[in-house]
Amino acid sequence: MKRSQINQIIKTADQFMRKHQFYLPPFAYWSANEWKQKGPECAEIVSNGLGWDITDFGSGNFEATGLFLFTLRNGSLSTSPSLTGKQYAEKIMISEPGQRTPMHFHWHKTEDIINRGGGKLVIELYNATPDGLLDQTKVHVSIDGVEKLFDAGEQIVLHPGESITLTPFLYHSFWGSEERVLIGEVSMVNDDETDNRFLDPVGRFPVIAEDEAPLFLLVSDYANYYRG
Numbered sequence: 001m002k003r004s005q006i007n008q009i010i011k012t013a014d015q016f017m018r019k020h021q022f023y024l025p026p027f028a029y030w031s032a033n034e035w036k037q038k039g040p041e042c043a044e045i046v047s048n049g050l051g052w053d054i055t056d057f058g059s060g061n062f063e064a065t066g067l068f069l070f071t072l073r074n075g076s077l078s079t080s081p082s083l084t085g086k087q088y089a090e091k092i093m094i095s096e097p098g099q100r101t102p103m104h105f106h107w108h109k110t111e112d113i114i115n116r117g118g119g120k121l122v123i124e125l126y127n128a129t130p131d132g133l134l135d136q137t138k139v140h141v142s143i144d145g146v147e148k149l150f151d152a153g154e155q156i157v158l159h160p161g162e163s164i165t166l167t168p169f170l171y172h173s174f175w176g177s178e179e180r181v182l183i184g185e186v187s188m189v190n191d192d193e194t195d196n197r198f199l200d201p202v203g204r205f206p207v208i209a210e211d212e213a214p215l216f217l218l219v220s221d222y223a224n225y226y227r228g
């Protein structure tokens with residue numbers, strides 16, 4: 001992706017979140033130069049991957065296969081087994097109509113995906129077979145505390161306010177419908193390095209062509225700016 005495209009996506013997303021009265025923490029707006037001055041007191045942001053995360057999953061076509069994310073809070077899988085520290089994560093995401101997040105499951109993370117407002121959110125679910133493919137068996141899920149049974153691959157529509165609980169080994173792909181949709185995620189600790197199983201191989205973070213200066217740093221930029 002071009003940096004200019006990422007900057008524009010951030011601007012549009014920031015306006016959309018404010019329109020829905022969803023506000024980001026201060027570190028969202030630190031400049032690249034400010035990041036260079038930050039010390040060890042900010043290590044949690046960097047090591048737990050908090051911040052802007054715009055990805056086309058390596059597709060080269062963000063509009064068709066992509067996702068806007070901002071991670072607001074997160075723990076670390078390294079401390080998670082001892083039940084110390086943060087055992088939870090929260091993200092805010094945006095999907096455009098027809099903009100798909102590739103089919104994937106998580107080995108460990110259980111996550112609630114929430115329609116926070118805007119358009120409809122469509123989710124497609126499959127159980128995983130033992131060899132990691134799509135099973136055709138029916139899918140049991142909880143939608144806002146109510147157990148439901150769906151056919152494999154059935155398109156489940158969440159309206160604003162509704163949420164679904166996605167458990168480990170449950171393949172999911174989602175996209176906005178009719179209008180841009182604001183999506184919340186409340187989950188166990190998130191680890192994008194080890195806990196994502198994509199059905200088809202993807203690049204979790206984009207390859208960036210630097211055609212202008214970054215408006216704000218992405219999670220994947222910290223290594224180039226933050227000296228701790």
Ligand SMILES: [Fe+2]
Binds near residue numbers: 104105106111172
């Ligand atoms: Fe997921």
